[in-house]
Amino acid sequence: MKLAVLGAGDVGRSVATLAGDYGHEVVALADSSSAAVDPDGIPVDDAVSRKEGGDGVGTADPEEVFETEYDVLVEATPTTLGDAEPGFGHVTRALEADRHVVLANKGPVAERYDELRALEAESAGSVRFEATVGGAIPVLSTIEDCTPQAVTAVRGVLNGTANFILTRMAAEGLDYEHVLAEAQDLGVAEADPTFDVDGTDAALKFVILANVLADGGFSLEDATVEGIEDVPGSALELAAEDGRTIRLIGEATRDGVRVGPRLVPENGALAVTGTRNIVQIETRHAGSLHSSGRGAGGPETATAVLSDVGRLPDLERDD
Amino acid sequence: MGNEPVDRERDPETDIGGGSESESGTETETETETDGGVRAYTVRLELVDEPGELLRALAPIADNGGNLLSIHHERGNITPRGHIPVEVDLECPPDRFDDVVTGLREAGVNVIQAGEEHYGEEISVVLVGDLVENDLSDTLSRIESGANAAVLDLSLTAPEGTESVSSARVRLAIDSGRSNEALEAIRSLGSEKGLTVVEPLLGGESA
Numbered sequence A: 001m002k003l004a005v006l007g008a009g010d011v012g013r014s015v016a017t018l019a020g021d022y023g024h025e026v027v028a029l030a031d032s033s034s035a036a037v038d039p040d041g042i043p044v045d046d047a048v049s050r051k052e053g054g055d056g057v058g059t060a061d062p063e064e065v066f067e068t069e070y071d072v073l074v075e076a077t078p079t080t081l082g083d084a085e086p087g088f089g090h091v092t093r094a095l096e097a098d099r100h101v102v103l104a105n106k107g108p109v110a111e112r113y114d115e116l117r118a119l120e121a122e123s124a125g126s127v128r129f130e131a132t133v134g135g136a137i138p139v140l141s142t143i144e145d146c147t148p149q150a151v152t153a154v155r156g157v158l159n160g161t162a163n164f165i166l167t168r169m170a171a172e173g174l175d176y177e178h179v180l181a182e183a184q185d186l187g188v189a190e191a192d193p194t195f196d197v198d199g200t201d202a203a204l205k206f207v208i209l210a211n212v213l214a215d216g217g218f219s220l221e222d223a224t225v226e227g228i229e230d231v232p233g234s235a236l237e238l239a240a241e242d243g244r245t246i247r248l249i250g251e252a253t254r255d256g257v258r259v260g261p262r263l264v265p266e267n268g269a270l271a272v273t274g275t276r277n278i279v280q281i282e283t284r285h286a287g288s289l290h291s292s293g294r295g296a297g298g299p300e301t302a303t304a305v306l307s308d309v310g311r312l313p314d315l316e317r318d319d
Numbered sequence B: 001m002g003n004e005p006v007d008r009e010r011d012p013e014t015d016i017g018g019g020s021e022s023e024s025g026t027e028t029e030t031e032t033e034t035d036g037g038v039r040a041y042t043v044r045l046e047l048v049d050e051p052g053e054l055l056r057a058l059a060p061i062a063d064n065g066g067n068l069l070s071i072h073h074e075r076g077n078i079t080p081r082g083h084i085p086v087e088v089d090l091e092c093p094p095d096r097f098d099d100v101v102t103g104l105r106e107a108g109v110n111v112i113q114a115g116e117e118h119y120g121e122e123i124s125v126v127l128v129g130d131l132v133e134n135d136l137s138d139t140l141s142r143i144e145s146g147a148n149a150a151v152l153d154l155s156l157t158a159p160e161g162t163e164s165v166s167s168a169r170v171r172l173a174i175d176s177g178r179s180n181e182a183l184e185a186i187r188s189l190g191s192e193k194g195l196t197v198v199e200p201l202l203g204g205e206s207a
């Protein structure tokens, strides 16, 4: 397939770099102010090194991306809340042109799921978004395989930064601020970690899951969200005395979404350590399934994007 | 859903075994399961302190194909809610055990634990905030009344640093099947008093 990649951050660059391994061709790669576009395939390495050297990815205007022939738009621009722009606008343009869309950007599927599905219904293209939930872990495709109706709930840890902080606090007996600073030094937490520690990032992912289970109807404002900022080291100590620990756990069902710090058995499946993520998929007929792995990172997320590309049907083309 | 054979090591205090004592003394710790055979199970009940209650509670066991082995009750032992904890050893074919438990519950008996399964009787929550400033004993008694729970024990940490934030772990006994209600009540008490409530995760296979 011919890929047009919007966003040249960790995810966009990794998708472009790995696309060839998966048998796909990159015909466009854009950042916020420039683009590399070539209907016969852009020189990916050049574009990526320019970007990593501090320049734009190319010399073309980002607008030209939409004018070139592509099969799949890969949306990897920043996740935004509310109107989910610019991502939602990009997705709309691709679907209206009967192209497929694969999202890494959580905004459109968390905030405007129903509108997105309505656009998809009018388009020859399809939308997939495995990368938006749990990075490299195949969460949505597992639910798809079980069929969403047979899944009653999804629970788990879907924010590596918060999980890292809680793990370190418990292991070292250190307080929140201290561990957060350490996580920032290590590059585990971003300079502005607000959405990771206040539960927003995890909530977006569980909202997406609730949308998949219930076939839409949810956005971030429907979720009950608490973060880990108010969890002191002493709470983790008390939990440990009882064989438990505290994790930022999300739950998605057809009835709603909740994210907050919860007590879980210290040796239980959900008490993953460090930046690891885990999901527990509760099924109607087959008990619970667990998958864990790396929930973030450029190549990890790109792997999920490219697996989605592989699941897309061929487009009927009239040229 | 594995119902494990019981550990029959301790000495029964009261032993009103319903006849078949042939198995007694066989210290079978192994999980041998023979076709069509019976297995031993322990069921923990909480009874109301009323005449006839014990007999009423035991009837569903025989009615569902179970054979009573022994009953243990330590005199004077009473739950924080004034109920009497009783441990019953019984044997039955493995495929009948669920019926026995269902029979007990349908008869209105409070089944606390059956085989290896707990019926949500105990949960722990961690509370964080200005607990002492906020009148801890009032918090606890409102949990007991609002959540229809009994506080089994409490661990409290000293306030940290200059701030008055402390944490408390509260272990609660809650009627079977009513944990969600109880947690809801604790949540709303927490938000009223400005406390962070760290709840256990119920449901799934992790709780």
Ligand SMILES: NC(=O)c1ccc[n+]([C@@H]2O[C@H](COP(=O)([O-])OP(=O)(O)OC[C@H]3O[C@@H](n4cnc5c(N)ncnc54)[C@H](OP(=O)(O)O)[C@@H]3O)[C@@H](O)[C@H]2O)c1
Pocket: A006, A007, A008, A009, A010, A011, A012, A030, A031, A032, A033, A062, A075, A076, A077, A078, A079, A080, A086, A104, A105, A106, A107, A131, A132, A133, A135, A295, A296, A297, A298, A301
């Ligand atoms: N990183 C992960 O592990 C991960 C995992 C799952 C999902 N995601 C999601 O994937 C998306 C990308 O993540 P990331 O880590 O790669 O983000 P990032 O490093 O912040 O990169 C975002 C990229 O989007 C570009 N961009 C912004 N506005 C644009 C526009 N209007 N048109 C074209 N490009 C535009 C930016 O351009 P400039 O370079 O010019 O600023 C930048 O290259 C986000 O939505 C994120 O939530 C990320």
